[in-house]
Amino acid sequence: MEYIIHLAILTSIFAILGIGLNLVVGYTGLLSVAHAAFYGIGSYATAIFMKSFGVNFFIALLIGIIFSAIASFLIGLVLSRFKDDYYALASLGFNIIVWSIFLNWQSVTRGPLGIPAIGRPELFGFVFSENIFFLILSLIFVALVFGVSVFIGNSSFGRVLKAIREDEKAIQVFGYNTQMYKLTIFVIGAVLASVAGSLYATYITFIDPTAFNVMESVFVLSIIILGGLANLKGSVIGALFLILLPELLRFVGFPSDVAAQMRQLVYGLLLVLLMLYRPQGLMGEYKL
C-alpha cells in the first residue's frame, strides 16, 4: 500500500508539472525545455526557507512562487526574442544555467551534497508526516492547479494563447500584444512548477541538483506530448502513464541479470509505438 501511495504522490507532483507546462507548450506553442529550472527553484526555496529560517511550508511555498515568478519573468523576457527551435534551445540553456547554480552555489544549496532532512508540511499543528495524508495534500494541490488551469484555458486569454500557437503574426494584426501574453503564461507555468517543487522537496525530504536537470524537463515534456497537447486531463493521464509504466514493467518477469535494461528497452519502445500510432497523444486535440 505504501508503494502505491508513493507512486500516487509522484504522479500528483508530475501531473502539476505537466499541467503547468501544457499551458506553455500545448496552448501557446512555446517549446520550453526549462520547466525543471522552476521546479528546482520552488524546491530549493522551500527547503532553504523551511530549514534555515524555520518558515512554515505554506509560507515557504509562497516564497518559492515569488522566486520562480521573478526568475521566469526575467528568463521569459529573454526567451520572447526567440521562436520555435531557437526558443527550445535557449530555454534548454536556461535550464542548464539554473541547474549549474544549484550545483555550484554551495554556500546556499550545498551543491552536489544536496539538502537533507527537510521537514514535512504542517498546518495548524498537523504534520503531514504520513504518506497517506501527504497524498491527500498533493491531490488537493492537483485539483487547485487543474481548476485554475482549466479556467485559464477556457477563458478568452486561453483562446488568444491558442491563436498565438497557430499564427502569432496574424493575431498581432488584431491588436494583441503577444509578447505580454507569452510572458504571462510562461510565468504562470513556472509558478505551477514551483508548487510541484515545494511538494517534492517536502515529500522526499532531500533535494539535490540531479532532480532538476534538463532530463527532468524532457521527462515533463514527454508527459504532456504523450498525454496530449492542449489537453489538461491529458497531462494527468500522461503523468500516470509515464510514472506507472516503468513500475508495471517490474512485474513482467524479465531475467534478473537483464531486467533493468529490458525495462528501459520496452519502455522506450512503447513510447515510440504510441507516438507512431497516436501522434496527438492519448487525449490530445492539437498536433505538433
Added chain:
Amino acid sequence: MKILKIQNISKHFEGVHALSKLSFEIEKGVITSVVGPNGAGKTTLMNVLTGMETFDNGTFVVGDIPLTKVKPREMPMYRIARTFQSVRLFEQMTVLDNVLVVLTERNILSAIFEKHSKYHEERAFGILKRIGLWEKRNELAENLSYGQRKLLEIGRALAMEPEVYLFDEPFSGLFPEMVKKVKSIMKELREEGKTIVLISHNMEIIRELSDHVIVIESGTFLAEGKPDDVLSRKDVLEAYLGE
C-alpha cells in the same frame, strides 16, 4: 476626404526593390483597387502598411496621423483590418473561436476574467450568419473548404468593425456563388461608408466593384483613375497584360 496616404514608401529585400518611393492616396468610403502584374509589390504594400514587414523609407498617413513605423498590433487603433493572400486562419481552432478571438478583451486580466462572453458570442454568431458559416461554427478551421476559409478570414476582418478594409486577393480560387457572396459583402460595406482597398487579378470584378483604380508596376506608381479609363490606357495594358 483622403483616409490613407502612402508617401514615398520604399521597401527592398536583399537588393530587390519591392517598393520604390511609392505614393498615392486612398479616398474615404469608396472601393479602391490596387492592381498590377505579378511581382508589382501589391502584397508587399499590404504587408508594410499593416506592420507585417517594415518599410525602409517614407510615411504612411492614417487620417491625420503620420507613421514611419507600423506595428501589427496597432492596426485596430487605426481602425484597419486586413485579409491575407494566402489565408492565415487559426487552423486548429473552431470557426467560432476564430471570430471570437478577434472580438474579446485585449487586456490580459480582463481576458482571463472575461465578462462579456455572451455579448461577444452574439456578435460572433451574427458575423458567422452574415458570411454563411453559421452551420460550420463548431468545425475546426482546417477542415473548411478553400472558399469557406476565405470567407472566415473576411468574417474575422468584419469582427474588427474597422473603418478601412485591406482585402488581398479575396476572390482568388472562389466558386461563382462565393464570389457573389464576397461581392455583396463589399457592396454592403461601401454602403455603410467603409473604405475598401482591394487587391485582385480579376479585371471583371475590379471593373464592377471599384470606384477608383491604382496601378503599380515594379513597386512604383503607374496610373490611377476610374476603372474603365485606367484599365484601357495603353501604358497600363502594356505593363499589366504585356500587350
